[in-house]
Amino acid sequence: MAVNLLRSEKAHAEHLARMKVEDRPVPTCPRCGFVASENTTKYGLRSDCCGLWSWNRMPLADAKTHEARKHLGPLFSSLSQALGAVQFYSEMRKRVDMKRAEEMTISTMNEVTAKKFRAAAEDLLMEMMAGNVVANAPKSGTAARRK
Numbered sequence: 001m002a003v004n005l006l007r008s009e010k011a012h013a014e015h016l017a018r019m020k021v022e023d024r025p026v027p028t029c030p031r032c033g034f035v036a037s038e039n040t041t042k043y044g045l046r047s048d049c050c051g052l053w054s055w056n057r058m059p060l061a062d063a064k065t066h067e068a069r070k071h072l073g074p075l076f077s078s079l080s081q082a083l084g085a086v087q088f089y090s091e092m093r094k095r096v097d098m099k100r101a102e103e104m105t106i107s108t109m110n111e112v113t114a115k116k117f118r119a120a121a122e123d124l125l126m127e128m129m130a131g132n133v134v135a136n137a138p139k140s141g142t143a144a145r146r147k
């Protein structure tokens with residue numbers, strides 16, 4: 001039952017991630033069942049309730065989950081920049097069990113998933129530093145811009 005619940009939460013989060021922010025409903029708090037309070041901040045819409053929070057109307061998450069997700073953004077973007085989005089995705093697929101690119105949406109990850117992706121991304125980074133994973137032929141212009 002817990003597994004089914006997690007799976008449907010994940011599907012719900014992925015569904016939300018495909019919607020525009022303004023089309024998403026204000027998240028409901030999983031702890032008290034009330035609709036979260038919402039504030040516009042310079043980082044976007046922030047929803048808060050019972051010590052849980054989220055950005056841009058994604059499901060509310062606790063501090064541990066936010067902490068686990070925190071480093072993924074910069075890690076994903078630097079790897080994706082170094083390898084190109086397509087190769088980055090295929091390298092990640094070799095390391096994490098996933099079917100679709102949407103599963104790499106950071107704002108939908110729970111703590112466990114975020115940790116799993118972080119380990120995979122760090123493994124990929126190590127392999128690149130060791131020279132075992134090399135970027136495919138760069139697009140024209142990329143090489144010329146390199147110092």
Ligand SMILES: [Zn+2]
Pocket residue numbers: 029030031032033034049050
């Ligand atoms: Zn609440």
